[in-house]
Amino acid sequence: MADDLLAIGDRVVADARPGERVEVYVVRSRDTNVRVYDGEVEQLASAQSQGVGIRVVREGRQGFAYAGSLDEDVVRETLAEARDNTAFGEPDADVGPADPDGVAPPELDLWSDDLAGTPTVDKIELARELERLAVAADPRVSTESSDYADTMVEGAVVTSTGIRIAGRESGCYLVVSTLASQGDETQTGFGFSVARRLADLDVAQAAADGAERATRLLGAMKPPTSRLTVVLDPWVTAQLLSVLSATMTGEAVLKGRSLFAGREGEAVAAELVTLIDDPTNPLAFTATAFDGEGLATRRNVLIRDGVLQGFVHDSWSGRRSGTGSTGSAVRAGFKSTPTSGCMALSLQPGTATQAELLAKVGDGVLVQGVSGLHSGVNPVSGDFSTGAEGLRIRGGELGEPLREFTIGSTLQRILHDVVAVGGDVQWLPMDAAGVSLVVADVTISGI
Amino acid sequence: MIEESVLQRVLGAALRTGGDFAEVYVEDRRSSSGRLDDRRVEELTSGRDRGAGIRVVDGETTGYAHTADLSEAGLRAAAEAAAAAARHGTSRVNVVDLDRRATRRPNDVATLPETVAKATKVELLKRADDAARSAGKAVVQVSAGYGDSRRRILVANSEGLLAEDDQVKTNFRINVVASGDTGMQTGYESIGHTIGFELFDRYDVEELARRAAQRALTKLQARPAPSGTMPVVIKSGGGGVLFHEACGHGLEADLVAKSASVFKGRTGELVASPLVTLVDDGTMAEEWGAIGIDDEGHPSQRNVLIQDGVLTDYMWDWLRARKEGRRPSGNGRRQSYHHLPMVRMTNTFVLNGTEDPEEIIRQTERGVYVAQLGGGQVNTATGDFVFGMTEAYLIEHGELTDPLREGNLIGNGPEVLRNIDALGNDFAMGSPGTCGKDGQGVPVGDGQPTLRVSALTIGGTAA
Numbered sequence: 001m002a003d004d005l006l007a008i009g010d011r012v013v014a015d016a017r018p019g020e021r022v023e024v025y026v027v028r029s030r031d032t033n034v035r036v037y038d039g040e041v042e043q044l045a046s047a048q049s050q051g052v053g054i055r056v057v058r059e060g061r062q063g064f065a066y067a068g069s070l071d072e073d074v075v076r077e078t079l080a081e082a083r084d085n086t087a088f089g090e091p092d093a094d095v096g097p098a099d100p101d102g103v104a105p106p107e108l109d110l111w112s113d114d115l116a117g118t119p120t121v122d123k124i125e126l127a128r129e130l131e132r133l134a135v136a137a138d139p140r141v142s143t144e145s146s147d148y149a150d151t152m153v154e155g156a157v158v159t160s161t162g163i164r165i166a167g168r169e170s171g172c173y174l175v176v177s178t179l180a181s182q183g184d185e186t187q188t189g190f191g192f193s194v195a196r197r198l199a200d201l202d203v204a205q206a207a208a209d210g211a212e213r214a215t216r217l218l219g220a221m222k223p224p225t226s227r228l229t230v231v232l233d234p235w236v237t238a239q240l241l242s243v244l245s246a247t248m249t250g251e252a253v254l255k256g257r258s259l260f261a262g263r264e265g266e267a268v269a270a271e272l273v274t275l276i277d278d279p280t281n282p283l284a285f286t287a288t289a290f291d292g293e294g295l296a297t298r299r300n301v302l303i304r305d306g307v308l309q310g311f312v313h314d315s316w317s318g319r320r321s322g323t324g325s326t327g328s329a330v331r332a333g334f335k336s337t338p339t340s341g342c343m344a345l346s347l348q349p350g351t352a353t354q355a356e357l358l359a360k361v362g363d364g365v366l367v368q369g370v371s372g373l374h375s376g377v378n379p380v381s382g383d384f385s386t387g388a389e390g391l392r393i394r395g396g397e398l399g400e401p402l403r404e405f406t407i408g409s410t411l412q413r414i415l416h417d418v419v420a421v422g423g424d425v426q427w428l429p430m431d432a433a434g435v436s437l438v439v440a441d442v443t444i445s446g447i
Numbered sequence: 448m449i450e451e452s453v454l455q456r457v458l459g460a461a462l463r464t465g466g467d468f469a470e471v472y473v474e475d476r477r478s479s480s481g482r483l484d485d486r487r488v489e490e491l492t493s494g495r496d497r498g499a500g501i502r503v504v505d506g507e508t509t510g511y512a513h514t515a516d517l518s519e520a521g522l523r524a525a526a527e528a529a530a531a532a533a534r535h536g537t538s539r540v541n542v543v544d545l546d547r548r549a550t551r552r553p554n555d556v557a558t559l560p561e562t563v564a565k566a567t568k569v570e571l572l573k574r575a576d577d578a579a580r581s582a583g584k585a586v587v588q589v590s591a592g593y594g595d596s597r598r599r600i601l602v603a604n605s606e607g608l609l610a611e612d613d614q615v616k617t618n619f620r621i622n623v624v625a626s627g628d629t630g631m632q633t634g635y636e637s638i639g640h641t642i643g644f645e646l647f648d649r650y651d652v653e654e655l656a657r658r659a660a661q662r663a664l665t666k667l668q669a670r671p672a673p674s675g676t677m678p679v680v681i682k683s684g685g686g687g688v689l690f691h692e693a694c695g696h697g698l699e700a701d702l703v704a705k706s707a708s709v710f711k712g713r714t715g716e717l718v719a720s721p722l723v724t725l726v727d728d729g730t731m732a733e734e735w736g737a738i739g740i741d742d743e744g745h746p747s748q749r750n751v752l753i754q755d756g757v758l759t760d761y762m763w764d765w766l767r768a769r770k771e772g773r774r775p776s777g778n779g780r781r782q783s784y785h786h787l788p789m790v791r792m793t794n795t796f797v798l799n800g801t802e803d804p805e806e807i808i809r810q811t812e813r814g815v816y817v818a819q820l821g822g823g824q825v826n827t828a829t830g831d832f833v834f835g836m837t838e839a840y841l842i843e844h845g846e847l848t849d850p851l852r853e854g855n856l857i858g859n860g861p862e863v864l865r866n867i868d869a870l871g872n873d874f875a876m877g878s879p880g881t882c883g884k885d886g887q888g889v890p891v892g893d894g895q896p897t898l899r900v901s902a903l904t905i906g907g908t909a910a
Contacts, residue, residue: 037507037705038507040507040508041508041532042507042508042509043508043509043510043511043532043787044508044509044510044511044531044532045510045511045512045787046511046512046528046531047511047512047513047785048514049513049515049785050515051496062489062490063490063491064490064491064492064493065492065493065494065495066492066493066494066495067494067495067496068495068496068497068498068515069495069497069515074495077495078493078495081493082493084493084565085490085491085492085493085565087565088481088488088490088491088565088566088569089488089489089490089491090487090488090489092487092489095489120531142706144705144706144707144828145705179706179707179828181706186706186707186709186828186829187828187829188707188826188828188829222904225674225675225676254485255484255485255588255590256587256588256624256626256631257588257624257631259630259631335492335494335496336492337490337492371824371825371826371831371832371833372822372823372824372833372834372835372855372857374821374822374824374835375821375822375823375824375833375834375835375855376821376833376835376853376854376855376906378633378853380624380631380632380633381630381631381632381633381666381852381853382630383852383853383854385672385835385853385854385855385906385907385908386833386855386906387824387831387832387833387855387857387906389831403829403831404831404857404858404859404904405857405904406674406833406854406855406856406857406904406905406906407906408672408674408854408906408907408908409908410908443674443907443908444674445674445675445857445904445905445906445907446675446676446904447675447676447904
């Protein structure tokens with residue numbers, strides 16, 4: 001398994017000079033993307049990609065280089081560039097590859113042979129069926145696109161400090177972008193299904209979600225400005241957690257960019273909030289047995305019963321803070337150095353269904369979608385403001401649709417204002433899981 | 448980059464089993480970047496990415512495959528993979544002999560960044576760090592980044608087009624954290640142009656650092672932004688992203704064709720205030736979104752999208768233009784050889800108006816003045832869009848008063864365009880941007896004079 005990737009790593013590490021610490025990250029992936037529109041294949045893309053990222057540290061100075069090729073001469077050049085770059089990094093005793101910490105990587109089965117073995121025509125048929133079902137669900141529904149995609153990734157980390165590990169993961173998903181039209185009005189929705197093996201994709205559910213999300217917004221109006229309780233759809237909660245994760249990293253804390261720095265042991269959230277980062281859970285789409293520096297991943301509890309427990313660390317922040325790495329080095333591909341980050345966040349779920357939560361809330365707003373999280377949420381200050389669409393909750397049931405409003409608060413307040421967590425956990429194609437979440441005292445800005 | 452005879456044979460291989468159009472896109476990208484954080488130059492990074500993407504179009508169906516192997520065998524293998532999407536049969540077209548087109552680049556590059564010593568690049572980071580930290584005691588953290596890239600591309604297609612471009616970009620950015628009684632605030636500034644290292648002859652990174660620091664310091668005094676709908680004045684050069692989101696994306700022909708744009712079928716109609724003339728211009732020398740050719744080999748051009756409020760045209764890539772029997776507008780772009788091209792903006796801006804910008808503020812009784820916008824997002828089918836404000840002030844009785852904390856603004860594109868009721872005479876281009884669409888990011892520029900929207904919804908928490 002990925003033996004040739006390990007061999008590339010071995011060759012580079014063997015070239016390390018005395019006094020150098022070297023880390024090689026090698027990755028290769030195979031992707032298929034199918035887009036169907038109006039019953040026809042609009043796009044069919046198949047790709048093999050590979051790359052290498054090499055870190056060299058000498059006297060505490062770090063240099064990095066990458067290349068989108070695994071050819072021997074390119075890899076050799078990349079090592080030379082990384083080595084040359086060390087002259088310009090300023091010394092820091094804590095930088096460098098991870099040191100083995102004796103933690104055994106979890107046994108995870110994240111690979112499915114059926115993705116490579118299934119003929120492309122069958123994958124195309126899945127995307128066709130998704131479009132067909134979504135359109136058939138309601139006469140007002142059409143699609144903008146219906147996609148099938150799969151990815152098979154093999155990766156390896158080899159270091160001169162004694163780390164040598166390889167693994168592989170695969171996954172596939174279906175996603176439909178829907179349009180619902182009535183008169184001059186158009187609303188949009190989406191539905192998707194994510195799985196590790198083809199057979200586990202739920203085409204019918206994805207189609208039904210896509211049709212419902214778009215149609216139920218038809219006739220949406222802008223609400224008046226007010227302060228009320230919101231129920232966040234699982235998809236929205238996952239995005240909130242993803243934004244929150246930026247405040248939970250060792251790097252943000254040590255560099256003075258986290259609003260939670262120095263607050264371990266304090267109540268930072270309502271008591272029913274327990275936040276866990278657990279890439280060892282095979283249900284998580286982002287599950288992985290080892291992190292971006294080759295250390296075993298582990299289950300890290302960040303907030304327990306509302307009390308801040310700690311942060312996620314890579315080897316740099318683990319050394320600097322004295323806590324050691326939590327196996328939480330993340331990489332944005334092979335083109336950058338690893339940094340501390342959350343990999344698979346989730347809230348400990350409650351037991352209520354979304355319908356039960358709506359009944360409990362009585363009056364408020366169900367937030368179905370948010371936009372502009374990257375522009376309206378500042379994880380340093382905590383200011384939180386995002387565009388939203390959804391439905392009014394009246395008498396415990398869903399009422400009229402709403403659009404073109406914002407929800408505003410701060411990250412700090414939102415955590416304290418959580419009044420219920422649903423039991424409807426959804427694993428999504430991202431670094432966080434969704435669950436229905438009830439948050440009180442949020443500002444809705446509209447008319 | 449690759450011999451013409453090889454390209455010709457690969458195009459032939461791509462069409463062997465069917466299809467009516469084939470294209471080879473070759474890209475060789477080298478980049479270098481440096482990052483300073485927490486008072487220390489953390490590392491210098493060098494990058495190399497080179498490969499080719501091959502596209503085969505058969506009617507409405509596009510097949511695509513890419514490879515990092517630029518040998519003839521590697522290219523042929525990718526061509527066969529791309530051809531798999533085509534209906535099997537015999538192609539109706541023959542590959543036309545390649546005709547090399549001259550590329551008119553928007554500007555020359557004076558100093559290729561690859562010729563500049565790494566130590567010189569690192570020095571910029573330290574100067575910016577020192578300047579930001581000297582701006583005030585409340586500055587507690589600074590990060591700065593330098594980046595340059597040289598992207599050489601070649602496009603050859605079965606219609607005989609052969610064109611090349613050499614795109615050099617250089618940028619610098621700085622992020623400052625200030626801390627006070629009200630918690631922490633951030634300030635951000637960036638510069639970027641389609642030029643070489645001469646960027647730093649024109650801009651002073653220390654001045655940039657002081658501006659970023661001042662922005663963070665000012666916000667320590669900020670109060671929560673208001674909630675509700677009110678007039679919004681946007682400073683020149685600070686808010687081009689408004690048009691990018693309010694109508695730019697909605698004027699991309701691929702979205703229009705799928706009825707996913709509120710601007711579908713509205714050419715010739717008044718869609719904006721008559722004050723507004725909106726242009727997308729890939730030829731705009733030195734700007735962040737400037738290109739010699741687009742990523743389908745067509746020369747960049749200046750396209751007027753809205754003239755005096757009337758929608759004149761959409762933006763086009765090759766595929767959509769072919770369907771409509773017209774010429775592409777130089778807007779077919781892609782992030783890299785890993786990606787299919789699609790309709791993208793280049794430099795999108797609103798032409799100058801006539802009013803005195805200070806007078807626009809004076810004539811606003813109560814509202815919000817946005818000096819710097821962050822990113823944004825739009826739903827082109829409904830027209831609803833948001834954009835962030837990273838520096839803003841309250842306007843009371845025609846004067847700027849308290850600074851405001853960050854937040855999003857939300858509006859509907861067609862409504863906001865109609866509600867532009869004042870346009871200044873102080874046009875400026877804004878900061879470099881990266882526009883995301885369908886998972887691909889490309890560099891874009893934007894600009895506008897000071898302007899007022901009579902009603903926009905501010906997503907704050909205050910009354």
